[in-house]
Amino acid sequence: MTRIALATEAPDSVIRLHPSDDVVIARMPLPAGTEVLPGVVLATAVPAAHKIAVRALAANDKVRRYGQVIGRASQPITAGDHVHVHNLNIGDLEGAAHEQTLADGYAIGSEVQPVQPVAEPATFMGIPRADGRVATRNYIGILTSVNCSATVAHAIADHFRRDVHPEAMAPYPNVDGVVALTHGVGCAVAADGEALEMLRRTLAGYARHVNFAAVLVIGLGCETNQIDAMIESQGLEVGPKLHPFTIQQIGGTTKAIAEGIVRIKTLLKEANDVERVPCRAEHLRVALQCGGSDGYSGITANPALGAAVDRLVAHGGSAILAETPEIYGAEHLLTRRAVSPAVAEKLIERIHWWEEFCRVRGASLDNNPSAGNKAGGLTTILEKSLGAVAKAGTTPLVEVLEYAEPMRAKGLAFMDSPGFDPVSVTGQVASGCNLIAFTTGRGSAFGCAPVPSMKLATNSALWRHQNDDMDINCGALVDGETDLDKLGEAIFQRLLSLASGEKSKSERHGYGQQEFVPWQIGVIT
Structure with a gap:
């Protein structure tokens, strides 16, 4: 492999x-x-x-x-x-010439090897749901159909903030919190276009997310993204877990905030009636991310995370790699592990889509390395991608997903998304991930409610300087203090601990509500 x-x-x-x-x-x-x-x-x-x-x-x-x-x-x-x-x-190694730069071509499926399941799968202390899924956190969520209802959503969530109103949540120790996840779109787009469909798919993924005990969906009332149409198109059902209403329907801002507070108060008691029990690792789905990458990312944290992914899949779990522009130039390492030509061809098609997407806008995929990436030693998108793809380990690639499309198979999947971390992670969580593993060399600050996010430092200098934000120091690999196998095992064990309720550094800081950023792909008119 x-x-x-x-x-x-x-x-x-x-x-x-x-x-x-x-x-x-x-x-x-x-x-x-x-x-x-x-x-x-x-x-x-x-x-x-x-x-x-x-x-x-x-x-x-x-x-x-x-x-x-x-x-x-x-x-x-x-x-x-x-x-x-x-x-x-990057020279001429982009666009039409790109495939010719791959020494052995895509070699579809040439390196697929069956996963060897472990004899005794690992367990974690999870929260079983009635439908058989297992949560790693237990939140109540507030989603918005449009930007116009964001203020109401945040006002409702603020009423239940433990740091401001501890008395509101004191009777509910098993509820991790009430979070408002708002966005800047939902209107002035085509009612039957790709942009609205993608937003609805994303919101639906969060509405049914296993880490939400229940969800309010709040709209203004006159927006393009009508809540009833979204619910119908996405196969959602109004009921004990899903409570929609609009500001115009209720009678204005003040009444809508009061209505939301009342509804959440009625949901908290049932949401609190849970307990963590031993659950198999097969219920874990990990979003694989890197941000603020540097020249060490592909040497330490990314391959170490890949070693942890190999363990996770052997224990029956799943992982989703994303950020299509950040596998450009390294996609052949994934096509060789595709379980079928259809899977590989879908990945290649997404690469071609991005080439055309950039071409018609006068952009280049090589624009991706940020100023921080370059300061950290990365020069071209090809170099960045070769390091980034190491997060996926060596297991077979079982499916390729559209942005925010629900994951169906178990094992390693790839989800199409931009390289901007909040947008990409939002899609992975909508696809069903209940853990996030995020590598960084420059010190990215990130979290994504309702899912815990673990931060992996690529170098020891970052670990010492920004320890307040980092969960694991992968710089120990370069320092000679550990090896890839041991570090991969340590990351896997930390994933199990986080899934069992241990808070990550980003959770302790309160990251997560502002980082909900659905992909805005359409024309705003």
Whole structure:
């Protein structure tokens, strides 16, 4: 099975990931004149996690990291040069030429190996629901059909904030909270278009999410996204778990807020009547994310998370990889693990959609690496993607989902989404994920109610500097304090602990309500 190796050669100052690589990675900030390998002396200072050339390259030569192409030299490069945006770019390795850059092609299904189930699946302390699903948290949610009802939704949720009104929730210790998840759309879009369908699919995914004991859906009343039409189109049912109403129907803002408070008070007692019991890990679905990535992401946290995913799937659980622009240039590593040609072809089709989506707007997929990514050592989208895909481990790819489409199969899935973390995670949660594993090298601050989010630091400097936000230090891998197998096991065990009720750092800070961001794909008129 294809897995990016950690290091085949690792002198004190650099990491060499693959024998065919044209670059090594700096372990630490290195001054000019440092001999990083025999005969390879730095021409200039190089920051930690950045690339150093190990051989001379002519202009337009392909440059390899992980044994894979990450771009072309934009000017001559000599051994010992710092390799980054000043001398490396994507060149012509995008669009029509993209598939030709893949050394062995897509090789659909060539590396699929059956999952070997463990003899005794792991368990966690979960919250069983009547329909057989198992929750990792127990919230009451407030969703909005349109931006116009956001103020009412937040006013209702604020009434039950434990930090402001502790007396309101004191009788309900088994309820994690009341959260309002609002958004900025819902009107001025085509009533039968893709944009509205995607929003409705997202809202429906949250309305039926296992971590919500019950949900209010609040609208204004005159919006394009009519609640009744949304409920019908998405196969939802009004009842004990779903309570819709509109501000105009109730009689205005004040009455709508009062109505919402009354309804939630009636729901809290039943929502509190739960207990955690041992449940098999097969009930876990983990959203795989990376944000604020750096040059260490593909060396430490992402492959370590991939090792945890392999364990999770062997124990019967599932995971969803996403962010289509951030697998661009690495999708062949997934098609080789696709369980059928149909699965692989759907993934390839989404890649082509993104190429065309960018082309007609005069954009490039190589615009994706952010300023922070580049400061952290990542240069091209190809390089970023090769590190990002490592989060998916080595297990077979069982299905490819549209944005916010419910996951049906067990195992590893891919969901189409942009690379912007809040948008992508919102879709993964709507697809049914009840845990989030989020790797970061720059220090992303993120959470996503009603699902706990675990933060994995890619380097020890970040772990020390921003420990308040990080749950696990994957920089220990580069520091030589652990190995990939042990770190993967530690991440898997932490996922079980979070699923059992242990709060993550992001939960303790209260992240989650503002990070609900459905993909806005349509034209606003």
